[in-house]
Amino acid sequence: ETGVTQSPTHLIKTRGQQVTLRCSSQSGHNTVSWYQQALGQGPQFIFQYYREEENGRGNFPPRFSGLQFPNYSSELNVNALELDDSALYLCASSLYLTSGGAVQYFGPGTRLTVT
Amino acid sequence: AQSVTQLGSHVSVSEGALVLLRCNYSSSVPPYLFWYVQYPNQGLQLLLKYTTGATLVKGINGFEAEFKKSETSFHLTKPSAHMSDAAEYFCAVRIAGGTSYGKLTFGQGTILTVHP
Numbered sequence: 606e607t608g609v610t611q612s613p614t615h616l617i618k619t620r621g622q623q624v625t626l627r628c629s630s631q632s633g634h635n636t637v638s639w640y641q642q643a644l645g646q647g648p649q650f651i652f653q654y655y656r657e658e659e660n661g662r663g664n665f666p667p668r669f670s671g672l673q674f675p676n677y678s679s680e681l682n683v684n685a686l687e688l689d690d691s692a693l694y695l696c697a698s699s700l701y702l703t704s705g706g707a708v709q710y711f712g713p714g715t716r717l718t719v720t
Numbered sequence: 721a722q723s724v725t726q727l728g729s730h731v732s733v734s735e736g737a738l739v740l741l742r743c744n745y746s747s748s749v750p751p752y753l754f755w756y757v758q759y760p761n762q763g764l765q766l767l768l769k770y771t772t773g774a775t776l777v778k779g780i781n782g783f784e785a786e787f788k789k790s791e792t793s794f795h796l797t798k799p800s801a802h803m804s805d806a807a808e809y810f811c812a813v814r815i816a817g818g819t820s821y822g823k824l825t826f827g828q829g830t831i832l833t834v835h836p
Contacts, residue, residue: 650823711763
């Protein structure tokens with residue numbers, strides 16, 4: 606039990622729609638990262654937020670966007686859904702360290718299916 | 721850019737046998753290295769990490785890993801497998817600083833099967 610929660614657990618959307626996924630960080634953590642895990646693959650880094658600003662992004666198009674709120678909870682928004690967006694979306698929280706050595710604690714994920 | 725290669729997408733062992741899951745990384749700077757475990761329909765749980773210091777790292781559930789810079793490896797071992805160890809294991813690397821601070825790069829994963 607990491608203390609990181611995500612909602613909803615499962616979601617089914619139609620191609621072209623928009624979706625919002627939510628994450629609540631572990632208490633005391635000020636950084637949140639989002640990952641996409643396609644079936645049979647390792648997680649792929651989408652982006653990270655620190656102090657409500659994006660401070661790192663992976664190779665994902667702009668239709669993937671996010672927010673971090675003052676209470677350090679976070680949202681992942683995906684516009685114009687495509688079939689390939691079907692995946693498990695993982696949120697991870699951590700405490701920012703300038704060394705980069707902080708451990709990321711993962712939530713249980715949201716399973717998104719795009720039909 | 722950093723990368724991670726996990727040798728063997730599937731590993732099968734008998735209960736009580738040695739578990740060895742292989743991980744090699746590529747990084748232009750000293751990396752931070754992690755092993756995570758994922759049970760079906762769940763998120764990732766940290767097993768152990770290497771940041772600095774001792775190269776032999778002990779984690780939860782009897783797992784350990786050794787950072788070998790000369791071999792760019794971070795293999796995960798456990799002396800005696802239990803049925804409850806059956807899961808998917810991911811090796812991950814992270815570098816400090818840069819524009820993708822905090823980015824974990826994961827391997828493709830290794831599914832461990834433990835049979836009686």
